[in-house]
Amino acid sequence: MTATRTRRLAPLGRPELYTSYRQDMALLNTRSKMLGALGVLVVAALMPLMVSDNLLLILASGLVLAIGAIGLNLVTGYAGQVSLGHAFFVGVGAYTAAAMAGDPDGRYLGLGIDFMPLWLLGAGLVAALCGAVVAPLATRLRGLYLAIVTLGLVFIGQYFFFEWDELTGGSQVGRDAAKPVLLGIEFTADYGFKGGWTEEQKLYWLFLAVLVIAALVARNIARSRVGRAFSAIRDRDVAAGVMGVNLTRYKIIAFTISSFYAGIAGALMFSASGHFTPESFNLLLSVQFIAIVLIGGVATISGTIMGAMLIALLPRIASELPAFVPFLSTSASEHPNIFDFEQIMYGVLIVAFLLFEPRGLFGIWHRVRTYWKSYPFSY
Amino acid sequence: MTRSLVTRIRDRAATTPHGVAMREKRLGVWHEITWATYWDTVVDVGHALLSLGVQPGDRVAVQSENRPEWLFMDIAAVAIRATTVGLYPTNPTAETSYLLSHSGACVHLAEDQEQVDKVLEAGDLPELRTIVHVETRGLRTYDDPRLMSWEALLERGREHRAAHPGAVEALVDAAEPDDVITLVYTSGTTGPPKGAMLTVRNAEFVLETVLERSPFARPAPGPRDMTLSYLPLCHVAERVLTTWYNAGAGTQVNFAESIETVPQNLREVQPTLFFAVPRIWEKLLATARIKLDSATWAKRRWAAFWLRRADGLGEKLAANGGRHTAATRLVYAVGWLLFYRALRDRLGLRRVRHASSGAAPIAPEVLQFFMGIGVPMHELYGMTENAAVATANRPGRVRLGTVGEAHDGIEVRIDEETGEILTRHPAVFAGYWQDPEATARTLSEDGWLHTGDVGEWVDGTHLRITDRMKDIIITAGGKNVAPSEIENALKASPYIKEAVVIGDGRKYLTALIGIELDTVGAWAQQRRIAFTTYRDLSEKEEVRDLVQQVVDDVNSRHNPVEQIKSFRMLPKELDHEDGELTATQKVKRSAIDAMFHDLVESMYRGQEAGAR
Numbered sequence: 005m006t007a008t009r010t011r012r013l014a015p016l017g018r019p020e021l022y023t024s025y026r027q028d029m030a031l032l033n034t035r036s037k038m039l040g041a042l043g044v045l046v047v048a049a050l051m052p053l054m055v056s057d058n059l060l061l062i063l064a065s066g067l068v069l070a071i072g073a074i075g076l077n078l079v080t081g082y083a084g085q086v087s088l089g090h091a092f093f094v095g096v097g098a099y100t101a102a103a104m105a106g107d108p109d110g111r112y113l114g115l116g117i118d119f120m121p122l123w124l125l126g127a128g129l130v131a132a133l134c135g136a137v138v139a140p141l142a143t144r145l146r147g148l149y150l151a152i153v154t155l156g157l158v159f160i161g162q163y164f165f166f167e168w169d170e171l172t173g174g175s176q177v178g179r180d181a182a183k184p185v186l187l188g189i190e191f192t193a194d195y196g197f198k199g200g201w202t203e204e205q206k207l208y209w210l211f212l213a214v215l216v217i218a219a220l221v222a223r224n225i226a227r228s229r230v231g232r233a234f235s236a237i238r239d240r241d242v243a244a245g246v247m248g249v250n251l252t253r254y255k256i257i258a259f260t261i262s263s264f265y266a267g268i269a270g271a272l273m274f275s276a277s278g279h280f281t282p283e284s285f286n287l288l289l290s291v292q293f294i295a296i297v298l299i300g301g302v303a304t305i306s307g308t309i310m311g312a313m314l315i316a317l318l319p320r321i322a323s324e325l326p327a328f329v330p331f332l333s334t335s336a337s338e339h340p341n342i343f344d345f346e347q348i349m350y351g352v353l354i355v356a357f358l359l360f361e362p363r364g365l366f367g368i369w370h371r372v373r374t375y376w377k378s379y380p381f382s383y
Numbered sequence: 384m385t386r387s388l389v390t391r392i393r394d395r396a397a398t399t400p401h402g403v404a405m406r407e408k409r410l411g412v413w414h415e416i417t418w419a420t421y422w423d424t425v426v427d428v429g430h431a432l433l434s435l436g437v438q439p440g441d442r443v444a445v446q447s448e449n450r451p452e453w454l455f456m457d458i459a460a461v462a463i464r465a466t467t468v469g470l471y472p473t474n475p476t477a478e479t480s481y482l483l484s485h486s487g488a489c490v491h492l493a494e495d496q497e498q499v500d501k502v503l504e505a506g507d508l509p510e511l512r513t514i515v516h517v518e519t520r521g522l523r524t525y526d527d528p529r530l531m532s533w534e535a536l537l538e539r540g541r542e543h544r545a546a547h548p549g550a551v552e553a554l555v556d557a558a559e560p561d562d563v564i565t566l567v568y569t570s571g572t573t574g575p576p577k578g579a580m581l582t583v584r585n586a587e588f589v590l591e592t593v594l595e596r597s598p599f600a601r602p603a604p605g606p607r608d609m610t611l612s613y614l615p616l617c618h619v620a621e622r623v624l625t626t627w628y629n630a631g632a633g634t635q636v637n638f639a640e641s642i643e644t645v646p647q648n649l650r651e652v653q654p655t656l657f658f659a660v661p662r663i664w665e666k667l668l669a670t671a672r673i674k675l676d677s678a679t680w681a682k683r684r685w686a687a688f689w690l691r692r693a694d695g696l697g698e699k700l701a702a703n704g705g706r707h708t709a710a711t712r713l714v715y716a717v718g719w720l721l722f723y724r725a726l727r728d729r730l731g732l733r734r735v736r737h738a739s740s741g742a743a744p745i746a747p748e749v750l751q752f753f754m755g756i757g758v759p760m761h762e763l764y765g766m767t768e769n770a771a772v773a774t775a776n777r778p779g780r781v782r783l784g785t786v787g788e789a790h791d792g793i794e795v796r797i798d799e800e801t802g803e804i805l806t807r808h809p810a811v812f813a814g815y816w817q818d819p820e821a822t823a824r825t826l827s828e829d830g831w832l833h834t835g836d837v838g839e840w841v842d843g844t845h846l847r848i849t850d851r852m853k854d855i856i857i858t859a860g861g862k863n864v865a866p867s868e869i870e871n872a873l874k875a876s877p878y879i880k881e882a883v884v885i886g887d888g889r890k891y892l893t894a895l896i897g898i899e900l901d902t903v904g905a906w907a908q909q910r911r912i913a914f915t916t917y918r919d920l921s922e923k924e925e926v927r928d929l930v931q932q933v934v935d936d937v938n939s940r941h942n943p944v945e946q947i948k949s950f951r952m953l954p955k956e957l958d959h960e961d962g963e964l965t966a967t968q969k970v971k972r973s974a975i976d977a978m979f980h981d982l983v984e985s986m987y988r989g990q991e992a993g994a995r
Binding site: 017018020021022023024025028378379380381382383 | 406411412413414415650651652653674675677678679682685686722725726729733734
């Protein structure tokens with residue numbers, strides 16, 4: 005009876021006047037959000053032209069961490085299934101990529117697939133497969149029990165990575181990581197087909213592109229039917245089940261998607277150093293991802309990216325500290341030194357955020373935004 | 384062919400078929416209705432009414448909250464030269480029954496189960512043949528043969544339209560200026576409601592006056608303007624603002640979800656033209672004050688600074704007829720950037736370019752506050768019997784405390800003997816429905832309408848209203864006192880919702896005072912005063928003291944005869960259903976007197992005992 009026209013945006017200057025459901029649910033539902041997102045993207049894209057290669061490398065590693073952490077946030081933050089086994093899936097991704105891209109005639113397993121998107125996708129899919137296999141555990145267990153069981157996954161994984169020499173090169177030895185090459189551009193070389201750009205700049209742009217895609221996909225999952233099912237399970241799985249959410253199905257979906265992200269992150273994680281050993285995929289890596297999710301903010305994508313950047317920059321921040329804090333030493337043999345500080349900071353940050361800002365960096369941002377959104381009132 | 388509301392809508396549907404005519408919020412989304420859809424639906428409903436046997440001159444009643452179907456039914460009825468009768472959704476069963484039988488409506492639109500129940504319980508209504516309901520929830524098991532759903536009505540209309548194409552259009556073109564388009568029942572603080580007949584000519588004169596001849600806002604209202612429709616549509620002010628302006632100027636109507644959600648809907652819609660009754664303005668002011676007071680320390684200090692500036696601005700603007708001087712413009716520009724813009728945005732008044740108050744007297748302090756924060760306020764005067772146009776404060780020539788100047792083409796004079804305000808113009812109604820006696824009392828033979836209000840001229844141009852003629856209090860000492868001025872001064876306090884001044888034939892004035900639950904509740908919470916109900920809170924010693932302060936403050940601004948010597952707290956919130964308020968939330972003095980007789984007497988007894 006009533007004709008409805010759909011419009012992308014609310015009538016000018018009336019951001020809360022939603023005239024269609026689509027507009028209400030849009031990722032960037034206001035002009036200011038749209039401009040803000042565009043601004044952040046432009047700054048991020050121009051970063052390689054503004055900062056030194058050293059710092060750029062750190063930022064690039066942050067971008068990869070963010071991809072993995074988004075995956076963990078989907079399963080832990082959105083769907084509420086605590087997983088300490090993220091490092092295992094990252095490892096699966098890293099080895100799958102290395103094996104697919106590796107030299108067929110080399111010492112270790114290699115299929116010689118040079119085409120980057122293919123091994124990237126392969127790494128994600130194999131990790132996702134592992135995730136799907138493990139997922140039924142989550143349908144039987146929850147909370148602390150699930151955390152302990154997924155913790156076991158890390159140790160099983162470590163055993164395989166240490167012992168399967170043909171694939172991993174074995175403990176302390178390791179093997180070369182997959183080399184990102186696309187359309188003749190070697191991302192890990194200092195020369196390109198048009199020259200000029202350094203390895204760090206190119207890697208940064210590559211990671212940024214992958215992260216943007218990964219983040220967009222994650223945001224879209226979160227605001228879809230699947231995302232709503234995740235939230236329902238997180239808030240109360242029994243209630244979700246009563247509402248008609250298929251618990252088994254959505255828990256499997258959560259683990260599978262999360263593992264896919266971990267696989268992608270694993271495939272790219274060692275591109276810069278070019279070499280990695282099985283020791284990398286230990287419990288500490290899992291904890292690092294958990295830290296990112298908690299510090300960044302549970303169940304937010306933008307927060308996860310902020311958290312990943314902070315964790316990646318932590319060593320750099322620690323190394324800058326002795327200039328301000330005289331008793332911190334830069335030498336590893338003296339105590340207290342910056343490496344101690346860095347380790348402690350993980351713990352301190354997690355404890356502090358859980359106590360004072362449970363919603364993480366995103367929570368801080370949210371608070372700032374609310375302050376101005378409600379100005380001159382307080383609510 | 385006579386130009387009417389209907390032809391105006393038809394023309395808009397032809398020239399701007401895809402323009403937005405109205406928006407309705409359903410499940411969080413504002414669904415837009417275009418002019419083409421509006422007109423098409425009107426024609427369908429018009430055909431449906433024809434198929435139901437509605438003849439020109441018949442009455443079609445509507446009892447519903449504001450929603451598109453109200454307008455569809457209203458305009459469709461007018462299109463086939465029938466008469467629309469609006470009922471308040473808050474009308475209790477007895478009043479509903481009276482209005483339906485008095486108007487003799489043959490088709491009735493009852494919004495939902497609640498309204499349908501009222502009609503079914505109303506008893507014998509021989510002329511009522513069809514009851515249309517919009518919301519079917521709860522009505523599935525009803526088997527009254529008169530019931531029909533809105534969808535069924537539309538379906539019927541489409542069938543009739545296919546069988547008799549052009550039947551509605553023919554009636555539209557046959558309309559005469561003297562056709563009665565609506566009966567507006569006046570709220571009736573005394574006696575049963577009377578149905579004022581408004582004609583095509585009345586409506587056209589209103590639209591030509593306030594939109595074309597002397598537009599009330601510059602630039603003149605147009606299709607880019609947004610309004611929020613939230614006051615009952617059966618009241619003449621909201622009908623003019625929603626249905627008539629929409630047809631006449633093409634303003635976009637946005638239907639609020641309910642009266643409770645007005646603040647929220649205001650923020651979403653950010654209307655450009657906003658009319659409110661004093662009650663709403665007082666409430667908005669109280670909300671702003673409370674929210675600013677409960678903000679964080681820094682925000683509070685900041686707000687206090689800018690509100691002091693706003694006080695100054697308001698004073699200057701009021702003294703200058705609402706026009707800025709260079710100095711105030713500068714202060715306001717800085718304040719707009721840093722504070723007023725945000726404040727107005729939160730209140731939903733950021734884009735308001737013409738704000739107005741009417742239908743009841745308002746305290747000048749309230750108007751001045753809004754002027755200070757940059758909302759261009761204008762007090763208007765009109766009544767049902769003159770289609771809500773008589774006088775208005777014009778932009779740039781505002782005088783606080785007056786209701787402004789007469790519009791072009793409108794004669795206003797004050798009766799020398801009684802001081803009663805009289806108006807004469809083509810929008811004066813055609814008479815009361817089936818009540819020639821009351822018509823003769825109100826409408827003199829030479830066309831002057833007796834408004835029942837007492838007023839005086841200020842500077843020969845602006846009209847000031849003293850009070851309703853019958854409300855004027857004559858004390859035992861023989862002094863004439865206008866209670867509404869004192870009541871409004873009391874109600875300007877955010878803590879006071881109702882104030883009823885008493886003293887007719889008494890030695891001195893007293894008052895019954897009802898607190899505003901939200902604000903006093905928040906105030907009590909801040910002071911850790913525990914309370915349970917409205918009554919419990921009202922009877923707290925601290926609350927009495929709070930009200931006493933307000934009363935003392937008001938008393939200090941009045942001469943001794945007009946001072947409140949004693950007051951009592953109302954033990955309950957006044958309500959339409961309990962018969963204490965009219966449908967338009969005006970206090971029924973007679974009912975209050977009867978209901979709280981003991982309270983009133985105690986105020987006079989107590990004093991005498993004390994004197995003895």
